[in-house]
Amino acid sequence: MLRNSTTSISDSQAPSDAFSLRRLRAASTGLIRFVFRTLRELLHPPWNSAEISRQLYEIGWRSVPLILVAGVVVGIVVAQLIWTALVNFGAVDSVIPAQLSRTMFRQMGPLMTGLLVSGRVGAAIGAELAVLRTTEQIDALEALAIDSFRHLVITRVIACIIALPILTTLMSFAEIAGGFFWEAVNSEMSLRIYVGRVFDRVGWGDYILPTLTTAVSGFVIGTIASYLGYTVEENAAGVRRASMHSVVVSSLFVIVLNLILNQMMSFWFPGGAE
Amino acid sequence: MNLDVAVRFDQVSKSIGATRVLDDVSFEIPRGTAFSILGRRGTGKTIALKLSIGLLKPDQGRIFINQEEITALDAPDLLRIRQSTGFVFQNAAIFDSISVAENIAFPLRYNCEKPEIEIQEKVRQQLQQVGLEEVGHKMPVDLSVGMRKLLGFARALACNPAILLLDDPWNGLDSITAELVRKLLLDLKQRRRTTLLVVDNKMTEVRHISDQIAILDGGRIIACDSPSELARCDNTLVKQFVSQEGF
Numbered sequence: 001m002l003r004n005s006t007t008s009i010s011d012s013q014a015p016s017d018a019f020s021l022r023r024l025r026a027a028s029t030g031l032i033r034f035v036f037r038t039l040r041e042l043l044h045p046p047w048n049s050a051e052i053s054r055q056l057y058e059i060g061w062r063s064v065p066l067i068l069v070a071g072v073v074v075g076i077v078v079a080q081l082i083w084t085a086l087v088n089f090g091a092v093d094s095v096i097p098a099q100l101s102r103t104m105f106r107q108m109g110p111l112m113t114g115l116l117v118s119g120r121v122g123a124a125i126g127a128e129l130a131v132l133r134t135t136e137q138i139d140a141l142e143a144l145a146i147d148s149f150r151h152l153v154i155t156r157v158i159a160c161i162i163a164l165p166i167l168t169t170l171m172s173f174a175e176i177a178g179g180f181f182w183e184a185v186n187s188e189m190s191l192r193i194y195v196g197r198v199f200d201r202v203g204w205g206d207y208i209l210p211t212l213t214t215a216v217s218g219f220v221i222g223t224i225a226s227y228l229g230y231t232v233e234e235n236a237a238g239v240r241r242a243s244m245h246s247v248v249v250s251s252l253f254v255i256v257l258n259l260i261l262n263q264m265m266s267f268w269f270p271g272g273a274e
Numbered sequence: 275m276n277l278d279v280a281v282r283f284d285q286v287s288k289s290i291g292a293t294r295v296l297d298d299v300s301f302e303i304p305r306g307t308a309f310s311i312l313g314r315r316g317t318g319k320t321i322a323l324k325l326s327i328g329l330l331k332p333d334q335g336r337i338f339i340n341q342e343e344i345t346a347l348d349a350p351d352l353l354r355i356r357q358s359t360g361f362v363f364q365n366a367a368i369f370d371s372i373s374v375a376e377n378i379a380f381p382l383r384y385n386c387e388k389p390e391i392e393i394q395e396k397v398r399q400q401l402q403q404v405g406l407e408e409v410g411h412k413m414p415v416d417l418s419v420g421m422r423k424l425l426g427f428a429r430a431l432a433c434n435p436a437i438l439l440l441d442d443p444w445n446g447l448d449s450i451t452a453e454l455v456r457k458l459l460l461d462l463k464q465r466r467r468t469t470l471l472v473v474d475n476k477m478t479e480v481r482h483i484s485d486q487i488a489i490l491d492g493g494r495i496i497a498c499d500s501p502s503e504l505a506r507c508d509n510t511l512v513k514q515f516v517s518q519e520g521f
Contacts, residue, residue, distance in 0.1 A: 136367035139329050143361035143439075144381040144429070145353045 060163030075178020097197035109172035114254035126246025129229025160222030280469035286335030297493035306467035310480040313490035319473035360430035375410035
């Protein structure tokens with residue numbers, strides 16, 4: 001009896017699993033094709049500079065408040081964590097600025113910015129393009145002899161590539177400012193001494209390379225969110241799925257990408273700027 | 275091949291999922307004439323319209339626009355072909371993030387390379403033509419369904435297309451606006467020699483503007499003739515279409 005019922009459950013699930021696998025394979029193939037098409041189009045200017053400016057405003061400028069607030073809060077939290085971990089070893093106040101700046105510039109800044117932008121911008125791009133698709137506005141662009149891929153996708157991807165390094169810089173400095181607030185309240189360290197210690201142990205190498213690699217995160221966020229929105233086929237459910245999957249998939253890619261890039265940088269530049 | 279043919283479908287078939295929506299459909303539309311495809315909902319009329327400018331690809335068969343086979347063209351060439359066509363969507367497909375006037379200016383800025391002052395003048399003319407001159411500054415969300423449809427007309431006509439494709443153009447329009455659209459289409463056909471391809475599910479309006487009407491059922495064209503000849507057709511479905519509208 002039990003055996004029969006187990007068999008019947010397995011049988012009923014089999015087609016559904018096969019369907020999901022088929023959809024996953026189709027989506028992966030579609031994403032790879034989409035990435036190659038994006039790369040190909042990125043290499044062929046001219047791009048729509050007016051639309052890129054508009055997207056930079058939407059994606060970059062309008063993310064600034066979120067980045068600054070999150071950066072200050074993360075800076076305070078990390079400073080507190082470093083203090084808690086090192087308080088028993090003494091001279092912790094002088095260690096916090098240097099530890100904080102290296103952590104922020106090399107790891108936390110790029111990672112946090114990537115995650116925050118994939119949450120705010122990834123969802124927005126995914127949902128916006130999905131709505132344009134389901135309301136036939138993408139078809140309308142094509143019918144008006146306008147290349148919808150270049151107009152909608154390439155402009156957003158370029159805006160993400162430009163915005164991410166700038167937002168990462170803002171995030172890193174906001175985190176360092178957060179660390180200063182914590183220091184100022186707890187150890188009454190002056191701003192001049194704090195800034196001196198922040199830049200004592202970091203060099204351009206700690207800032208430039210990790211920050212520039214966030215352009216890759218920008219490409220990943222822009223491309224994945226655009227793919228999920230641009231290729232949606234259903235209606236309201238499709239928009240919801242495109243928005244949700246944009247955040248989930250691009251966040252995962254950003255985390256993995258940061259891990260890989262960090263490992264590569266540690267391998268090539270083990271001492272950072274030292 | 276007849277050089278005066280604007281649109282030609284040659285044994286076109288298209289499936290959506292497991293359903294065969296169009297099955298071996300063939301017709302041709304002489305330049306400067308109006309051709310309508312009538313059929314019940316879900317019979318593949320919109321698919322036929324989208325196939326005709328390459329928004330969808332057929333599974334079989336060939337489609338020609340101005341003697342050029344669009345089924346064999348790549349994306350940049352398709353965009354070139356579409357510069358000579360206009361498309362009025364069933365639900366208007368208005369760009370809702372820009373104003374009414376900007377919706378019309380948008381294709382002009384992209385395709386027509388005119389100075390801004392001429393673009394603004396053209397926008398004003400287009401809005402006036404469809405009676406929307408008072409709402410140019412508004413956002414599409416502030417317009418009624420009928421007004422959105424009229425804006426769709428104005429946008430499609432902005433670049434003076436030689437071929438105009440219309441998906442259910444009278445849907446959602448009141449009788450006065452429907453009359454305005456009918457006159458506009460007749461004027462386009464007679465004065466500018468614009469080729470019209472209309473899909474609809476009622477005979478009421480299309481019989482006034484069409485030179486040829488094709489009845490689509492089960493993915494196949496079951497009758498194709500002038501409106502007066504269709505009235506004499508023996509097919510039951512054709513008779514239903516004709517009689518229900520007091521032909």
